[in-house]
Amino acid sequence: MNILGITVKGMRQRKFSTLLTMASVAVGVALVVSIHVLKQASLNGFALAQTGVDLVVGPKGDPLSIVLQGVYQKGEPQAKLPMSFYEELRKHPAVDYVIPVSLGDSYRGNRVVGTSEEIFSKYEYIAGERLRFAAGGPFAGEFEGVVGSAVAKEQKLKIGDSIQYTCGLTEAVAQEQEHAHKLKVVGILAPTRTPSDRLIYVGYQAYVHLHQRGEDEDADHDEHEHATPAASASQPVVAIGEGKHDPRGVSLLLVKAKSNLGAIQLHCRINDGQVATAALPSREIQNLFAIIGGVTLALHAISVLVVVVAAIGIMVAIYNSMSERTRAIAVMRALGASKRTIEDIILTESALICVVGGLAGLALGYAIVFLAAPFVARYTNTNIVLQWSDLVSRQANSLQVPLVILYALGMLCLALLGMLVGLLPARRAYKVDVAGNLTGAR
Amino acid sequence: MAVICKNLIKTYPGPDGRPVAILNIQELEISEGTQVAIVGQSGSGKTTLLNLIAGILTPESGSIEVAGTDVVKLSEEERDRFRAAHIGYIFQTFNLLDEFTALENVMLGMYFVGGARSRMRAEAEGLLEAVGLSDRLHYHPRQLSTGQQQRVSIARALAHDHRVILADEPTGNLDADSSRQVLDLIQQIISREKRTLILVTHDPRVMGRFSIVRNVEELKAN
Numbered sequence: 001m002n003i004l005g006i007t008v009k010g011m012r013q014r015k016f017s018t019l020l021t022m023a024s025v026a027v028g029v030a031l032v033v034s035i036h037v038l039k040q041a042s043l044n045g046f047a048l049a050q051t052g053v054d055l056v057v058g059p060k061g062d063p064l065s066i067v068l069q070g071v072y073q074k075g076e077p078q079a080k081l082p083m084s085f086y087e088e089l090r091k092h093p094a095v096d097y098v099i100p101v102s103l104g105d106s107y108r109g110n111r112v113v114g115t116s117e118e119i120f121s122k123y124e125y126i127a128g129e130r131l132r133f134a135a136g137g138p139f140a141g142e143f144e145g146v147v148g149s150a151v152a153k154e155q156k157l158k159i160g161d162s163i164q165y166t167c168g169l170t171e172a173v174a175q176e177q178e179h180a181h182k183l184k185v186v187g188i189l190a191p192t193r194t195p196s197d198r199l200i201y202v203g204y205q206a207y208v209h210l211h212q213r214g215e216d217e218d219a220d221h222d223e224h225e226h227a228t229p230a231a232s233a234s235q236p237v238v239a240i241g242e243g244k245h246d247p248r249g250v251s252l253l254l255v256k257a258k259s260n261l262g263a264i265q266l267h268c269r270i271n272d273g274q275v276a277t278a279a280l281p282s283r284e285i286q287n288l289f290a291i292i293g294g295v296t297l298a299l300h301a302i303s304v305l306v307v308v309v310a311a312i313g314i315m316v317a318i319y320n321s322m323s324e325r326t327r328a329i330a331v332m333r334a335l336g337a338s339k340r341t342i343e344d345i346i347l348t349e350s351a352l353i354c355v356v357g358g359l360a361g362l363a364l365g366y367a368i369v370f371l372a373a374p375f376v377a378r379y380t381n382t383n384i385v386l387q388w389s390d391l392v393s394r395q396a397n398s399l400q401v402p403l404v405i406l407y408a409l410g411m412l413c414l415a416l417l418g419m420l421v422g423l424l425p426a427r428r429a430y431k432v433d434v435a436g437n438l439t440g441a442r
Numbered sequence: 443m444a445v446i447c448k449n450l451i452k453t454y455p456g457p458d459g460r461p462v463a464i465l466n467i468q469e470l471e472i473s474e475g476t477q478v479a480i481v482g483q484s485g486s487g488k489t490t491l492l493n494l495i496a497g498i499l500t501p502e503s504g505s506i507e508v509a510g511t512d513v514v515k516l517s518e519e520e521r522d523r524f525r526a527a528h529i530g531y532i533f534q535t536f537n538l539l540d541e542f543t544a545l546e547n548v549m550l551g552m553y554f555v556g557g558a559r560s561r562m563r564a565e566a567e568g569l570l571e572a573v574g575l576s577d578r579l580h581y582h583p584r585q586l587s588t589g590q591q592q593r594v595s596i597a598r599a600l601a602h603d604h605r606v607i608l609a610d611e612p613t614g615n616l617d618a619d620s621s622r623q624v625l626d627l628i629q630q631i632i633s634r635e636k637r638t639l640i641l642v643t644h645d646p647r648v649m650g651r652f653s654i655v656r657n658v659e660e661l662k663a664n
Contacts, residue, residue, distance in 0.1 A: 001546065001553045001562065013541035331537045334498060335598070336526020336554035338519050435493045438533060439610075 003341070007348040010328070014321060021317045022357035025414070028307035029361025034368045035299050038376070041369060043289070052125045053099075054263035055255040055278045057081070057089070057270055063279030064288060070101060070252040071281050073111055073195045077103050080249025085275055089253060094262035097122045100250040102204045107165040110151045112183075114204035114250075120146075123254065125194050135159050136187035139203050146187035150197035150377075161185045165200070204250060307414075314353055315421035318346065322428045329429055330437030343426040350422025354414040362407060443507070444474040444606055444638035445495055450504035452490055465490050467504070467661045474605070477632060477639040479649050482658035488642040491658060492608045495640065496529050497521035509605055526554040530599030532628070534611040536591045538583040544570060544594045545579040551601050569597035573627055589620035596628055600637075607632060609641040613648060625651060 011018045056070035059079040068074040090098045102114030120138045136159045162182040257263035270278035391403045447470040453461035465487035493499040497513040506513050538547050548566040573593040613621035632639045
């Protein structure tokens, strides 16, 4: 028998109200945790994807857009790089390899990427990790495609299947722009937990030929700007100053340099020119998260407010419960419990409600992210990567403290918060009329 | 002497806010090891007297000496500790806590005094056995009859070797048979262990079992 045991028995006596109060704390904590974990899991997804290349090169423009298109498959290319640029860059002495990327087609919302076989033989989506095949092998023929693991799973594709892919990156546009030819699935990739899982790879030369053929067959298609959903065959768009659309160009180039210094030199050389922009993926993503950092900060602030509101709810709930407990308090006082002992019981109860609610909220937060991750990944085309190592890693947050330590400190703060909000009910307990409640007069 | 009260005055606010004397005792002495019945009409201050002796209430004036200590001069916290250590209280409405078992209700009073848990448990089991409830240790009050609940209350009051036992109409909520059994039990244990019993009652049958009877109204100062 101790203060904790006495407190727990009292809480069990008022099971329903205790559980409700704990639930309110759990919801607030779950909100805080799920925001943080989802943000970190998204960061993990971004971090995993950007490690394969040193530079992403696109037509002159915003480097962040180029990185988002080239590495994360976000956004829509507005122009192309001439093939001559690609050919020249490949021969540069600082370059290890260059992988062309052509964008503009899709299959049921998944992008079809025209590229070279080096995407399989050389590209490292994570340092030391190349794209591996779960079935089949790389494309060789003109209308052969290799599908990412998530595409194969969701569309139930297997080797030998034919898929009708379409011009346009959104399904709304694509429905009117089906290609005459179908792609034959010759390879299915193993999961990578990067945007590659949601892509379909075809040879870029076949990609170019297809669109060149399409020009001959359909004059309207020639002027169609693939990436613009608003454009359609009835409203041809021609980039200003670019003349006729050059189907032989590529949307982007993924560049691996032979050394870090080489990467920096290439970065400067390309950006000094008039044709292309070279972007450093890590730098651009840092800039991006700096921009959205304010938003996540606001979300964190709101979720902390929810926890505070829940704590006030605890105070109100315990304060109101005092009227049910006056007899019990009077009996304990009559048995020799001091006011300090009664106060300790109430503060312990308040702290326990916060801590148990907090632990439940922690579990609930992770459960929410775990259950929501596939849906978020599917509808935002972003990989959500939950890494349990983040719990013990110092690198998983800006404070450089393992998450388990932060969570333990969080529970301690909740306990202190609980004791703080328990002070007012404890004060009410002081005023219990012992004599009156013993005789049942009150 | 177990209890000595002198010039004791306790007032409560009247309807007009002015203090009304509910208890006014010139002198009351109760010897150690005796069993005394305190009687009087309703509202005469019998329960108030017990609460003053227990240190639950404080008088406006006077002294109350219990086992050699003037409880009026103690601070509230000191009175709480003194009550836990020296005074057992048996209530008319039992006042057991539903969230605790019979055993835990008896241990609760011991806990507020302090001491080893194993010793508390052994003593509580012994007390419940003494009141005939050795097979009801882990029952909650709602699972016990009214007579059994009062036995638990008696065991609780006898815990920690309390030398002064206060009983406020302990048979008020019991039928005749249960009343007789409970009173037999209380008086047997008190006599055997030579403790002091101060029992409040308005029941003549209960009154008749005591050789020493004091009427609160006759104790009033002139």
